[in-house]
Amino acid sequence: MRRTMSGKQMAAVVAVALGVAGAPAARAADVLVKDGQKIAFLGDSITQAGAQTPQGYVRLVISGLEAIGVKATAIPAGISGHKSNQMLARLEKDVLSKKPDWMTLSCGVNDVWHGANGVPLDQYKENITKIVEQCQAAGVKVMVLTATMIKEDQANALNQKLTAYNEFLRTLAKEKGCPLADLNADMQAAIAKVGPAKKGNVLTGDGVHMNPAGNRMMATGVLKAFGLSAEQLAKVQKQWPESPAPKPKK
Numbered sequence: 001m002r003r004t005m006s007g008k009q010m011a012a013v014v015a016v017a018l019g020v021a022g023a024p025a026a027r028a029a030d031v032l033v034k035d036g037q038k039i040a041f042l043g044d045s046i047t048q049a050g051a052q053t054p055q056g057y058v059r060l061v062i063s064g065l066e067a068i069g070v071k072a073t074a075i076p077a078g079i080s081g082h083k084s085n086q087m088l089a090r091l092e093k094d095v096l097s098k099k100p101d102w103m104t105l106s107c108g109v110n111d112v113w114h115g116a117n118g119v120p121l122d123q124y125k126e127n128i129t130k131i132v133e134q135c136q137a138a139g140v141k142v143m144v145l146t147a148t149m150i151k152e153d154q155a156n157a158l159n160q161k162l163t164a165y166n167e168f169l170r171t172l173a174k175e176k177g178c179p180l181a182d183l184n185a186d187m188q189a190a191i192a193k194v195g196p197a198k199k200g201n202v203l204t205g206d207g208v209h210m211n212p213a214g215n216r217m218m219a220t221g222v223l224k225a226f227g228l229s230a231e232q233l234a235k236v237q238k239q240w241p242e243s244p245a246p247k248p249k250k
Contacts, residue, residue: 028069031227032141032179033102040075040095040140042087042131043106046148046210046218047078055212055241060219061226064236068228075100083110083119084127091131096138103140104181104222105131108147108165109208112158125168132176143225144173146184148218151207152191181225183218190217216240 033039041047041058050056051074062074077094079086084107095103107128111119119127135142146166150158166184173180191202201207203214210218219240220233228236 031065031068031070033065033070033072033226035070036072037101038073038075038099040077040098040100040103041106042091042095042103043078043145044082044110045078045080046109046208047106048076048080049078049209050215050218051076051078053215055215057210057215057218057222060215060240061222063239064219064223064228064233065226067236067239068232077103078106081110083107083114084124084131085119088127088131091134096134096140100140102143103135104143104145106145106147106183107131108162108169109150112147112162112165113150113208121164121168124165125172128169129172132172132178136176141178142176143179143181143222144169145181145218145222146170148183148208148210148214149187149191152187152201152204154188179225181218181221183221186217186221187214 028035039061041051041061043050047058051058053059058074058076058078062072065072075095075098077090079090087105087107105128108124111124132142132144146169147162150156150162153159162184170180170182172178187203191198194202201211203210203217205211216237220237223233223236
């Protein structure tokens, strides 16, 4: 049976995602995305579902920006099961040809989770670097998202392997001057915050794909990386829908 989060658990997740509650308020003018711009969301099934459901993280990012006076358009580019090599192969068709101003890059879960059919770290580094460089060469700004957890247990072998992939993403974002949404760190912190009260999954329906709380966590991390203050995030979260998300398949 699928367990739902208690009010205290949801509050803990939101508190962690918001980060420093006392940060000074930012103006819409301080946000990196500007009114009228287009944002492509490149990713796998987590991103695909994030664009298809009203409570998905892609939809929440767009509605969150609109709530502070920034009207942006989403270009959904998530495909179930895709890894870094497949995202690189379709970058021109699904992203660059649509001339976005921004692209968020969410990639790494399947590269590790798919085991022998995944993408080794050295090839992953090459693929991701090419994706970022091709976007920047085309004038598209890139936000890098660290890959979220594979099962809500950081100690398992898959998450331990994923650590090196995420360390590379953090390093690459710094080298290329890309904003970073460290969603893996946010996810670990939110789960740890629940602590002994944790029963079943906190942010996912199946250990990998986001439930409504997980989508909120992801959207909060992306919006924070775009420059929204804790005060602005608290405001936009009040407008996010509450309905439960269907559980997508990888």
